[in-house]
Amino acid sequence: MTVPKYWREIPQRYRLEAGKCKKCGYIAFPPRQICPECKSQEFETIRLxxxxxxxxxxxxxxxxxxxxxxxxxxxxxxxxxxxxxxxxxxxxxxxxxxxxxxxxxxxxxxxxxxxxxxxxxxxxxxxxxx
CATH class of the missing domain: 2.40.50.840 (OB fold (Dihydrolipoamide Acetyltransferase, E2P))
Incomplete structure (x- = not known):
């Protein structure tokens, strides 16, 4: 694993941070850019x-x-x-x-x-x- 990739993944690796779609509530872990359920691009960061x-x-x-x-x-x-x-x-x-x-x-x-x-x-x- 490269150092930059490792640092980018720290929130999800250490704190179990996920993305929760603001439109439909889908919880994506690891976080995503687009909701697979409703195609929204608006997420809030939550802790699992x-x-x-x-x-x-x-x-x-x-x-x-x-x-x-x-x-x-x-x-x-x-x-x-x-x-x-x-x-x-x-x-x-x-x-x-x-x-x-x-x-x-x-x-x-x-x-x-x-x-x-x-x-x-x-x-x-x-x-x-x-």
Whole structure:
């Protein structure tokens, strides 16, 4: 990931900021320029909830090179309390523990490090609520 792209994505990676269409209320994450529902270009920035439930998931068994040490690991589509959906890795859980309907909390975690002296990328992951 390039440094400029990383800096542009900080609001959505660190604070779960989304765009809410002022015309129809659609919540877009990551933020978009045009609403896919009504084609409006007017959005307000909102902060998404850090809690939600798993509505679908898969198990990644053959991951990208930088994530091979974590395999197998679950990745889920999460419907957040208050609206909006995100896709996130489920951290600190075995694939057998993950179920549709499970409650999760979104947390900030280290995602990857680009080489010994490269940028350290942080972002969100989900953890199961016990």
């Amino acid at each position: 909830s850090d809690k939600g439930k798993i509505i679908s998931y898969t198990i990644i068994r053959v991951p990208p090179k930088n994530f091979s040490f974590q395999a197998p690991y679950p990745v889920a589509i999460i419907e957040l309390d208050g609206g909006g959906r995100i896709t996130a890795q489920i951290a600190d859980a075995s694939p057998e523990e993950v179920e549709i309907g499970s409650r999760v909390r979104i947390v900030l975690r280290k995602i990857q490090e680009e080489g010994k002296d490269g940028i350290i990328c942080y972002g969100y992951k989900a953890v199961l609520e016990k």
